Each structure stands twice: as structure tokens, then as C-alpha cells.
Amino acid sequence: MAKYSLFLGCIAPLRYPGIETATMEVAKALDIDMDILDKTSCCPAPGVFRSFDQDTWLAIGARNLSLAEEKGAEIVTICNGCFGSLWEVADKIEHDEKKKEYANSILKEIGREYKGGVKVRQFAELLYTDVGLDAISAKVTKKLDHIKAAVHYGCHYFKPDIVKEIDNRERPKTLDELVEVTGATSVDYRYKNACCGAGGGVRARAKEVAQAMTDQKLEAMKESGANCIVDICPFCHLQFDQGQSGLRTSFPVIHLSQLYVMAFGLDESKNGFDAHAVPVKF
């Protein structure tokens, strides 16, 4: 396995710090050589900052990538927003010489350079591809067979799928399998592959529109008989966790890393469930 460095982003460390600690616990348990990438900033968030100014988005993203390059590590994200932004910035720089020149002309002013080629990873696909279901299964000491999960992939995990080659966008399976390896069941539901509603700056600007999209998913989850939501992104996590305050539903919202802390029999206080609006209990 490669050397990895965890990119924290904003929502995980600042709203759901348990996702940060759970991820590090899980990495340790699976012998993944991963430290935390320091000095990073916001990725910058694709929906807001890229919408405002693509040049700034590119330059700040390139700075974050240069930090991983300096370390010779693959950059690992636990958020689909960070994954989307960093992956796209890296991709644009890789394939567009003008963009690369521009990014480096800005980085030069702070004495940095991004040469290119840093691999941008999502922790979930890293687990699936680099660790593998067998190795994960071997760590499961507590079968979570009481869990019926409505899994939520989130948009920027596997798209664009032809390029990323992580999963099939219309019939994805990686997260379902990563969840079922714990003994839990992944239930099918309508709108399973749909957006949580928060992205693109919609949550900040038109909260009721974001909520309407979330409600459609929650309604479908209810019909499916699920008893919790499992996601891989703290922003989707926030949207589902805080979006149930009308209490039409009360699904606990669990990040994959937190699920593995439970399944591996690790210290559950590291999950930081106190930060959750919907109590995590079954």
C-alpha cells in the first residue's frame, strides 16, 4: 500500500470531529499508513467557491495538492466535496497546460509549486480497492446484523464514472458491499443515487430547496424499512442529520468510518456521536 495523508477539510473537523477520529482509528486497525496532512485549508468547496471564481478555486486547490506532493503521499479525503474539488483540480491541471501555468503563477507568489500527479483518493474507495473486503471482513468482531442501512453514496464519489473508474454511477455497489461486510443489510430505496440536496451552494442560498430534495430521500428511506443512514461525506451527513429536525423521521446518520469503529469493536467514544442531532441508537 502507498503512503497516505488525510485531508481534513471543513465539515468533518469543525462539525463532526468524530468522523476524523473514527477514520484514524479505522486506518490504524487496518494497518493503513496514513497521517494527517497539516497546513491545509478548505478544499475549496466545489459548490460555493468554484461557483464564485474558478481561478481562486483552482489556485487554493493546487496549494492543498502541493502539500501532499511535498510529502510524497496520496491525498485521502473523507468528504465527497473535498474529493470532488481536489480530484477535479488535479485532473484539470493534469490535462490543461494553461491551467497548470496559471495555478503555478499564483503559487509562485507564496513560494510554492505543484508539479502534478498527486493521487486524490476517497477513503471509501481506498478501503474497497487498496485494502479489500476480505481484509476488512477479517477485522469485524461485532456483527452489525441489527442494522438495515440506507446507504447514500453522494454525488462526487464516483462521478465522472468513466474517468474515475470507482463504480458504476447508475448501479453502484462499492458502498453497499463495504456496509454489508459488517453483517449489516443495505436496503434498496427509491432515489438511492440521488443527491442529498445540500451541494452546489444550495444549502447556503436556498435551504428550503435543499430540504425538499432531502425530504424526498428521507421519505423513500422510510418506505424501505431502513433503520439508519450510512454515508461517506460529512456534508451529506450534516444535511441528513440536521434535516430531520421536523421529526418526520429519526434515522441515525453514520459515516462509514464510524460504522467500522462499531464493527471492529474499537473504542466507540471515538465516534463523537454527541455531535449528532439525531441520537445514534437502535
Add this chain to the structure above:
Amino acid sequence: MASDSEPKAVDPAFTKSVVDKGADTVTLCFQCGTCTGGCPSGRVTAFRTRKMMRRVQLGFKDEVLPAEELWLCTTCTTCDERCPRGVKITDIIMTLRNMAVREGYMAEAHKNTARSLMKSGHAIPLGDAFRKMRETLGLHSEPPTVLSDKEALDEVKKIIKATHFDELVG
């Protein structure tokens, strides 16, 4: 914004400037509506992705840039992936939003998010409750990001000056 019965102002230079900014695939759209059919935002609002592409092709600048619907896209990219003509819809929407911001159409809520980035290097603030929560988890109250490294934060601030993002937000 003109109502449907009034004649609309056509601005061919607008279409050209969108194309010149790299969003050239907008010209490929043949109005099949696949994008609208799968749009999660269009399911709950009157936002119609197909119509937006057509308005850009026709040069209806005044119906595109000031429109609230331009900001209802979650950038989920479902449309991009399904478009039979390879129209890079999300990239086009990003280009249009960048243009809208330059024309002064930026919501206060979004300005606040931008100001947070300019000030702290993060999109959201860190308050006392979350500092405490981090400590309870055995973490440092501030993550080892730009929040605990002034020099690193200064780098981000310099980038923001160099790209003139600060002037854009105002």
C-alpha cells in the same frame, strides 16, 4: 425578467462569451430533455436544465445571469453523465455563475461563506462548543490546518489577493 409574452432581448455576444470561456459544449445541446428528467433540483422546483441550455444558445442573457434558478443546481452532475450530446452542463453552470457573480449577482449568504474563507481559510467557523468536542475526543481544539498555522493561513490570504477574489466578494 421578461415574461413569456414579451419579446426577449437577444444578445449573441453573450453566447459567444460563454463559449469563449470554455463552455463551448453548450452549442451541442439538441434539447432532448434528458438532463431535466434526472435533475433532483428540477424535481422539487421549476428549474429546467434543458431550458437554461437553450437560453444560453439563444443569447437570452437577462434570463440567465440574474435568475435565481442558476443557483438551484446542486452540481450533482447526473445530467452531465447522461447527456447524449456530451454537453458539460455542470461546467457550463459554473461558468455562468462566475459570470453572474462578476455582474454583481451574489447572494448575501454566499458572500458570508466567501468571507469566512478569506478570514479563516475554512468555509465555516469553529466555535467553542466544537472546540470542546474536539478536546473530548482527544484532539487538539483546533485542527492542524490553517487554523493552527498562521504562516499557512497567510499563504491562503495571499492567493486570495493574487486572484482578486477579495475584490470580487467586496
